[in-house]
Structure formats: C-alpha cells, structure tokens
Amino acid sequence: METTTTTASFKRHNLAPQEVVVVVEEEQEEQEDEVEEEEEETADAEVAVMEHNNNDEEEEEAVQKAAALLLRASGVSEFLFTELCSSCASLVQLRLRDLASGTNLQFLKGKNCEHSDENGLCTTGNSVVNGNKELHSLNNNTAASKTHVGVNGAHVQRITLENYNPTDKHGKSAVANRISELTARNAAQAVSESDVPQGSEDSGSVEEGVTTPSRQLSVAEREQRRLLGLKVRKDFMCMERVDGKLLNVVEGLELHMGVFSAAEQTRLVNMVYDFQTKGRQQQLRERTYSEPRKWMRGKGRITIQFGCCYNYATDKYGNPPGILHEEAVDPLPQLLRNTIKRLVRWHVLPTTCVPDSCIINIYDEGDCIPPHIDHHDFVRPFCTLSLLSECCILFGGNLKIIGPGLFDGHVSIPLPVGSVLVLKGNGADVAKHAVPAVPTRRISITFRKMDPLKVPLGFVEDKELQGVCPAVLPSPQPGKENC
Numbered sequence: 173m174e175t176t177t178t179t180a181s182f183k184r185h186n187l188a189p190q191e192v193v194v195v196v197e198e199e200q201e202e203q204e205d206e207v208e209e210e211e212e213e214t215a216d217a218e219v220a221v222m223e224h225n226n227n228d229e230e231e232e233e234a235v236q237k238a239a240a241l242l243l244r245a246s247g248v249s250e251f252l253f254t255e256l257c258s259s260c261a262s263l264v265q266l267r268l269r270d271l272a273s274g275t276n277l278q279f280l281k282g283k284n285c286e287h288s289d290e291n292g293l294c295t296t297g298n299s300v301v302n303g304n305k306e307l308h309s310l311n312n313n314t315a316a317s318k319t320h321v322g323v324n325g326a327h328v329q330r331i332t333l334e335n336y337n338p339t340d341k342h343g344k345s346a347v348a349n350r351i352s353e354l355t356a357r358n359a360a361q362a363v364s365e366s367d368v369p370q371g372s373e374d375s376g377s378v379e380e381g382v383t384t385p386s387r388q389l390s391v392a393e394r395e396q397r398r399l400l401g402l403k404v405r406k407d408f409m410c411m412e413r414v415d416g417k418l419l420n421v422v423e424g425l426e427l428h429m430g431v432f433s434a435a436e437q438t439r440l441v442n443m444v445y446d447f448q449t450k451g452r453q454q455q456l457r458e459r460t461y462s463e464p465r466k467w468m469r470g471k472g473r474i475t476i477q478f479g480c481c482y483n484y485a486t487d488k489y490g491n492p493p494g495i496l497h498e499e500a501v502d503p504l505p506q507l508l509r510n511t512i513k514r515l516v517r518w519h520v521l522p523t524t525c526v527p528d529s530c531i532i533n534i535y536d537e538g539d540c541i542p543p544h545i546d547h548h549d550f551v552r553p554f555c556t557l558s559l560l561s562e563c564c565i566l567f568g569g570n571l572k573i574i575g576p577g578l579f580d581g582h583v584s585i586p587l588p589v590g591s592v593l594v595l596k597g598n599g600a601d602v603a604k605h606a607v608p609a610v611p612t613r614r615i616s617i618t619f620r621k622m623d624p625l626k627v628p629l630g631f632v633e634d635k636e637l638q639g640v641c642p643a644v645l646p647s648p649q650p651g652k653e654n655c
C-alpha cells in the first residue's frame with residue numbers, strides 16, 4: 173500500500189512548503205484566534221466527555237460536538253485516513269459524520285468486516301466493509317469466478333476481479349526507471365493540472381499531497397506512481413440468445429480500479445453531502461436535487477443532476493425519458509470537472525467522450541435502481557464511480573423484477589468502493605443493468621456526454637474539459653490500450 177503523509181497545514185494555505193514562512197501577519201492572527209476558539213471548543217468537548225455522568229443526552233451531545241470538531245479540524249481526516257484502504261477510510265468518515273449528526277448512532281454497533289482488528293478497521297488493506305460478508309470478496313491479486321447468491325437472493329454468476337499489476341511483470345528497478353523516464357514526458361500536462369491549488373476544500377482538486385521521508389514528490393512523479401497502480405478488468409462474459417443470436421451481452425464493460433485514492437473519494441463524498449444539504453435547503457435549481465417521497469423509500473434513491481436534466485422515465489409532468497431540452501439544472505462543480513479530467517487523462521474514458529453532465533445517486537439502505545438501458549441522448553462510453561460501500565450491479569438481456577428492489581439477472585458484478593465501471597458495446601446497449609436494494613448506504617456518480625444534438629437550451633460547452641491530454645502510461649498495459 174502507498175504510504176502517504178499529507179501536508180495538510182501547507183495545503184490549507186495553498187502554499188508550497190518552502191513558502192509557508194510568508195504567511196502574512198493578519199492571517200496568522202486570524203488563525204491564532206481560530207485555533208484558540210477551536211482549543212476552547214475542544215476543551216469544552218473533552219470536559220463534557222470526561223464528566224461521565226449518567227445523562228445520555230449530555231453524553232450524546234458531547235460526542236456529537238467532539239466528532240464535529242474532528243471533522244472540521246485541519247489535517248485530522250488526512251491523519252485518520254492515511255494507510256487505510258478506501259473502504260475503511262469511507263467507513264471511518266461515515267462513522268464520524270453519523271456521530272456528528274447524531275442521526276444514526278446504531279452505526280456504531282457492529283458492521284465490521286471479517287478481517288477487522290480490535291478497532292474494527294480492516295487489516296487486509298483491500299477489503300470492503302459493508303457489514304455483508306456476501307459482498308466482501310475482492311482480493312487484489314486473485315482471479316476467481318464462482319457461483320454467488322446475490323443480494324437479491326437470486327442465484328447469479330459472480331464475476332470477480334483479476335487485477336492487473338504491472339509490478340508483477342517488471343522488476344522494481346525497471347519500474348523506478350520507467351517512472352523517471354515517463355515523469356519527464358508527462359510533466360507538462362501534470363503540472364498544468366496542479367494549477368488548481370491542492371487540498372483546499374474550495375479548490376475542487378481531486379489530488380492529494382504525498383511526501384516520502386526524504387522529499388516531497390513532484391506532481392508528475394506522483395502521477396506516475398498512481399498510473400502504475402491502475403488496474404482494469406475487461407473480460408466480462410455472459411452468453412445469451414438475443415433475437416435468435418448468441419451474444420456476449422456484457423461485451424464492452426470495463427472495471428477500472430485505483431483511479432481515485434481514499435482521500436479523493438472522501439473529498440467527493442463530502443461534496444455530495446454538501447450538495448445534499450444545499451438541495452434540502454432549496455439552494456439548488458429545482459430539478460438539480462430530487463428526493464423520493466417517503467412512501468417510495470426502498471424503491472427509489474436521491475439524485476443530484478449537473479449539466480442537464482434527465483428523466484429515467486416519464487415524469488409527473490408527462491415529460492418523456494431522456495434529456496429535457498427546456499429544463500436547466502446547476503452546472504458541473506469544479507471537483508466533478510476535475511474528476512472528469514482525471515477519467516480522461518488516466519484513460520478511463522476516451523477524449524471523444526468527455527462527459528459534460530453527471531448524475532449522483534445516493535442510495536440509502538434498501539434503495540435501488542430498476543433495470544434500464546441508459547438513454548441514447550448520451551453517447552457511449554459513459555461510466556459510473558462507486559463510493560462509500562460495495563454493491564453488486566446486475567446485467568442481462570432480460571432482467572426480471574421480482575419485487576420492490578428485487579431483481580434477477582444472469583450476471584452480478586461487484587462494484588468495489590472507488591471503482592469506475594465503464595459501459596459501452598453490448599454492455600451498454602444490449603444488456604439492461606440494475607442495482608438491487610443496497611445493504612448499506614452507497615453513492616454512485618454517473619458521468620455521461622450528451623449527444624450534441626440533444627444538449628439543453630442555453631448549454632455552454634466547457635472549454636477546460638476539452639483540452640485534456642491523456643497521460644503517457646508507464647508500461648504497455650495489456651487491455652489498457654490508448655483510447
């Protein structure tokens with residue numbers, strides 16, 4: 173596992189470490205006030221926690237306050253998440269948030285993965301913690317295919333990851349040489365991406381600072397290291413008879429791993445929660461945020477749309493499925509634009525399909541997405557990033573609806589936390605896909621490019637997203653040819 177130490181205090185000011193001394197006095201005073209305030213609050217919270225009386229309410233309040241302080245305090249999340257696998261980092265973050273909001277204190281009980289140590293943290297470095305051992309299957313270096321009982325109870329073929337690890341093929345020194353060689357070639361573009369200040373909440377950067385014991389790595393070197401860790405699975409197979417012809421209905425699917433670090437995923441999850449709060453407070457355009465009505469819980473999910481307003485099915489106003497030409501939603505926020513740049517630069521999506529819209533799905537326990545084929549108002553390929561917890565996605569030419577959130581299909585693909593599933597070919601257009609009722613909260617972000625003839629009224633193309641240059645890959649990776 174990559175050992176990362178984040179230079180949080182530098183990043184807070186968007187300064188290189190050597191520039192830190194130049195922080196102006198005024199800002200220092202402001203910070204000192206903030207620190208004093210924070211220390212006072214911390215002391216309050218500590219006292220409140222230590223006073224250990226039997227008043228449950230007071231204790232809960234103190235825990236909430238302490239968790240809120242931890243979430244806010246600069247550098248704490250980096251400290252907590254360093255060296256955790258992305259699933260565990262997500263779990264820790266979720267627990268802190270639940271403590272801070274006081275809304276889901278049951279979350280504190282149980283739900284550890286089978287490799288948990290006494291602190292409830294994953295000891296394997298690659299497992300998925302979601303309280304459901306059926307889904308806890310990903311092993312970074314194994315290939316296996318076995319029969320699996322899906323979350324919906326139906327027997328389905330389970331496809332597991334065969335991870336490609338370039339370090340297996342090339343000795344360490346060859347890899348190191350390759351890094352320096354390619355660092356130079358990639359430097360110009362990688363550095364230009366670092367124009368967005370790192371680590372600041374407002375910056376929209378998906379990058380993270382990394383230091384080695386001896387020196388801080390350059391952006392280009394960091395990118396080379398990260399590129400070496402990319403893994404992709406493309407050999408999905410499920411033969412079905414469609415219109416009398418035998419077809420691999422999942423041809424064209426790709427599952428990419430390692431594109432987003434735990435810290436980057438955390439940033440994205442935080443952004444989603446911030447938008448959820450804004451949506452609930454009606455600070456977003458009407459069609460940007462939509463929450464299913466109470467009685468629909470378990471059948472629907474919360475959606476947040478950017479770039480265009482899209483109907484999965486005919487809506488209550490009688491609008492047909494597809495992009496709504498007349499409806500405006502909020503534009504893509506900077507963090508999602510940077511995420512799109514990452515997807516293109518790191519060869520997940522081709523430069524011909526740079527997404528200009530996205531839909532965030534927030535699935536609470538029991539929520540689902542019914543069988544569908546994504547509308548052809550969007551070009552292929554498109555992709556979905558999975559966050560917070562693993563779940564299985566079903567594919568098949570004929571997905572059956574068994575009940576609310578219960579579907580049956582031939583292929584069930586586990587979507588590990590942080591993975592990106594690319595849909596194209598038969599996998600996008602012949603097979604339907606569905607996510608059955610999820611066992612625990614999950615967020616997905618689907619990135620799609622609109623058919624240029626279907627863009628909504630007043631839509632302006634984002635020039636920043638058009639100029640992305642794919643990175644030179646560290647080694648000729650089988651199954652990762654240039655897009």
Ligand SMILES: O=C(O)CCC(=O)C(=O)O
Nearest residue numbers: 533541546556607616618
């Ligand atoms: O949540 C997912 O993984 C799938 C989302 C999806 O199918 C969609 O947004 O069209």
Ligand SMILES: [Fe+2]
Nearest residue numbers: 544545546605
């Ligand atoms: Fe979909």
